[in-house]
Amino acid sequence: MKKYLMGLITMMMAVLVLAGCSSNASSDKKTLNVGILQIVQHGSLDAARDGFKSGLNQEIKSHNKDIKVKYNYMNAQGDQSNLNSMSQQLTQKKNDLLLGIATPAAQALSKKTKDTPILVTAVTDPKAAGLVKSNDKPKTNVSGTRDLGPVTKQVKLLKTLVQSNKPLGILYNSSEENSVLQVKMAKKYAKKNNIKLNVVSVTSTNDVASAVDGMKGKVAGIYLPTDNLMASSMKTIGKKAKEAKLPVVTGSIEMAQDGGTATYGLNYRDLGKQTGKMAYKVLVENKKVEDMPVEKSKTLHLYINKANAKKIGLDPAKIQKP
Structure with a gap:
């Protein structure tokens, strides 16, 4: 009888141990x-x-x-x-x-x-x-x-905001593959539509301010692609552009919020x-x-930085989707 009880107890303990292990395994699977x-x-x-x-x-x-x-x-x-x-x-x-x-x-x-x-x-x-x-x-x-946005529509939007016949400025980081691709698209569109461009590239945040200063008086407005360096420098770009009364169209809504004038792009x-x-x-x-196919943004929005637009002499209500 003792041997039977001991055997039963041993078996029950083994079942409990296994149950505990199973429970832990199940718990592990619930955490990704x-x-x-x-x-x-x-x-x-x-x-x-x-x-x-x-x-x-x-x-x-x-x-x-x-x-x-x-x-x-x-x-x-x-x-x-x-x-x-x-x-x-x-x-x-x-x-x-x-x-x-x-x-x-x-x-x-x-x-x-x-x-x-x-x-x-x-x-x-x-x-x-x-x-x-x-x-x-x-x-x-x-x-x-x-995050490839509608580059040609963004350049078209900038064209509607400028108030002179000077070239459109493009500022980007030439070491970012994503930016190089977008600039190529912008150049192709500009050539097809007889739009003159003044393209400037930088590779450091230290060069952004001087690059914008160098564009003053030479361009009617500035286009910024979705570019990590430009996005990180938006406050500087926005301040310099406002001083020069230059509209800035950006590749993304967040960039426009941080210092741009407007965009038609993704969130x-x-x-x-x-x-x-x-x-x-x-x-x-x-x-x-x-x-799984790579997906594009399912939604695009016209975003207007109303405060910025007013400071450079634009009526936000007149800015339309390209």
Whole structure:
């Protein structure tokens, strides 16, 4: 009888241990780990990150309330060595999914792993950046959303705001692939429509103020593509442009809010939310990133910085969608 009781007790303990292990395993599966790498801190990219978390959390709240997400966020502050070390850390931590915000961050993550699913946002052209085989069929461990805005319509908008026949100015960072692509598009449109341009490139925030000063008296207005350096320098650009009474059309709404005059473009928070919904499909519905087409922004908006417009002599009510 003793042997029977001891055997029964042993068996019950074993069942409890196994049940505990099973419970822990189930608990582990309810926590998803997402690593986020951002190239630099500014309004557009911060909005994309917030939108991503909002989009993913919203999907989970609607369909799987018992799932929790742990975010591991790192910001390289524009430093390439930081990108390398941070991407290494994020891949070594065995995150369930990685998010690269802006082209350099996405490229850094892609170089470190070909296995962990990677989504990107605020990347102008993932294919041109070497992240996917094609934007329609990635066939790599990378997909996400692209932030290529309606460049030609933005240049057209600037043309309606200028009050002289001087060339339109374009200011951009020539070391950013995304900016180079947009400037090429702007040049092509300008050539086709007989619009004269004064194109200036910089590679450091230290050169932005002098570049804008150098454009005074030479241009009728300034176009800024979605460019991380320009976005980080919007307060400086906005102040200088207002002093010179120059309208500034930007690639994104956040840039216009931070010092531009107007834009017809995308909202980075909305773009981030799109990416967050894609993340839900990967993390919960087990969709394969390699089969998910890169998405464009689903919504475009006319945004007018009314205070800025008034200070340079424009009537905000007369600014129309291009």
